[in-house]
């Protein structure tokens with residue numbers, strides 16, 4: 034490699050005590066059982082709760098198959114299907130006593146401008162005119178001068194704080210002074226490409242899989258100055274093509290170090306560092322991470338030389354820290370070592386809702402309806418624990434919520450239905466499709482993206498307003514990275530974690546990491562259904578609106594649940610599809626790391642109740658927790674918290690930017706004429722979409 038720089042890119046303890054439920058003035062006195070959240074009811078039958086969804090429902094489903102869209106005549110003919118009440122026999126919802134977590138606050142931006150840095154005038158004007166940025170973020174203000182001095186640095190700061198430019202600017206500033214200039218057109222990632230606009234002799238390149246090894250080899254031979262690569266792909270070239278030479282490396286950047294290690298790429302990093310060290314001793318090294326774990330500290334030890342530690346999280350680590358740095362620091366309970374910490378943007382408000390298993394699906398649907406139909410320009414990401422779960426909910430919502438809102442009901446604005454837009458992103462999708470979805474969601478003003486952790490890290494999706502974690506993450510770090518997709522670069526954002534009552538202790542576990550979450554009541558989420566008369570019980574369809582109280586909310590939630598159940602039970606195929614999704618949920622549930630098992634244990638799941646959240650009227654007969662557990666060995670969910678075998682296996686499963694991408698069946702990445710490099714967006718955005726299984 035005739036390169037000068039090389040970058041990896043990736044892409045108070047509180048007890049949960051019982052609480053007395055506080056209802057509105059119309060509500061009965063507080064009782065413990067969740068069923069008492071609302072007035073008691075008898076067993077629901079489909080006939081009784083026949084919804085009056087309008088519009089496209091008929092277009093989508095045959096009336097014979099889909100009872101929710103049947104005519105009145107059909108309703109009369111239909112036998113009354115008994116289905117267990119959503120609001121009976123639910124577990125008690127414990128009262129959450131949230132500990133007060135000390136929060137330090139941080140302003141993302143400084144008042145300092147880029148032009149004060151003494152950079153090349155072309156670089157300044159590119160930052161100002163092309164990137165349209167003028168003020169530096171705090172991490173940029175601290176990192177850029179240090180890196181310009183030629184020091185190695187360990188940089189950590191919160192998600193969405195501008196770490197990419199924190200190393201790209203000094204790197205380009207340093208490389209633009211290079212003597213040997215290679216005549217080759219440029220094509221590369223958004224930021225690098227834009228920064229390099231005035232410096233045509235600096236040639237960036239990317240190795241990320243999805244391309245033929247031969248064409249990458251040819252590109253490497255021509256000479257690249259900035260090589261952005263995934264560890265696996267680079268190792269592949271080091272071992273097989275023997276085409277990379279590191280003797281002239283000036284910069285080595287290890288970006289998203291925590292992510293690389295989480296995925297079990299330590300060995301690849303060792304191979305790369307050995308190869309680079311063998312040819313080149315004198316160079317500048319930078320390691321960037323949103324979290325600082327033991328693994329990151331290990332990597333810093335072996336890759337950095339006398340580094341400056343730059344952190345906006347902790348003033349004591351901060352050599353350049355101006356007064357007024359305010360941040361929420363999060364530390365690990367295991368080590369209570371400040372180094373093992375992450376930060377949460379101050380502009381991010383976090384919520385948790387305790388929702389009994391039976392009510393999970395309707396609660397999620399109500400939340401989505403609230404955001405999409407009754408609020409303006411809301412962009413929501415919903416995280417699930419598996420590809421199957423994403424697919425199931427995506428299709429279910431498309432076929433029920435979307436089709437039912439073809440004609441806006443009274444109470445919603447005329448354009449409300451058009452605001453309901455679903456997208457999904459997971460590792461079982463072809464790379465091209467993932468790229469298209471990413472682009473579409475990026476450019477959308479509104480919408481709901483259902484996804485797995487494939488989107489949890491590194492993705493820079495603008496203006497995301499809400500993050501919903503429908504399935505709890507397997508580590509605090511994963512929690513931080515998921516919520517980090519909103520409230521980026523000083524914007525406001527919110528997150529909602531949905532937990533079962535039996536999982537309430539998880540809030541305390543997060544609190545011990547100084548993660549501050551406020552409670553939002555399930556019934557407050559469900560109350561949106563009273564705004565939408567398409568959830569009125571049919572018998573009340575022609576009645577003028579009557580008092581809206583807990584009873585009304587409960588009935589409308591039951592109508593919505595019956596929409597899901599009717600859809601799922603409209604054919605054998607759909608029932609088995611829902612069962613498979615349920616199975617996938619249990620499998621993922623069985624693979625929480627050991628330390629979280631007391632909170633998330635399959636044995637605490639009530640299968641019949643969980644089945645309801647898949648639109649199933651009963652728990653599948655042949656599905657027991659132990660049966661699923663026996664099968665789970667083959668499909669372990671990654672324990673992202675520990676460096677265990679499962680991570681290595683995950684690494685095998687995932688074909689991502691992190692892997693070599695040389696395996697068969699890799700979707701071709703489009704390359705632009707003349708240069709032949711993938712149209713990657715930035716260091717970690719699109720490449721991350723290469724993850725296969727998550």
Ligand SMILES: Nc1ncnc2c1ncn2[C@@H]1O[C@H](COP(=O)(O)OP(=O)(O)OP(=O)(O)O)[C@@H](O)[C@H]1O
Nearest residue numbers: 166168169170192193194195196197323491493522
């Ligand atoms: N000085 C700045 N002014 C305005 N916008 C900026 C500035 N620096 C970065 N940005 C924008 O902020 C967004 C987040 O930046 P970036 O992706 O580098 O954050 P990050 O810290 O690497 O986040 P993560 O840890 O989640 O990957 C990007 O869209 C970037 O273009």
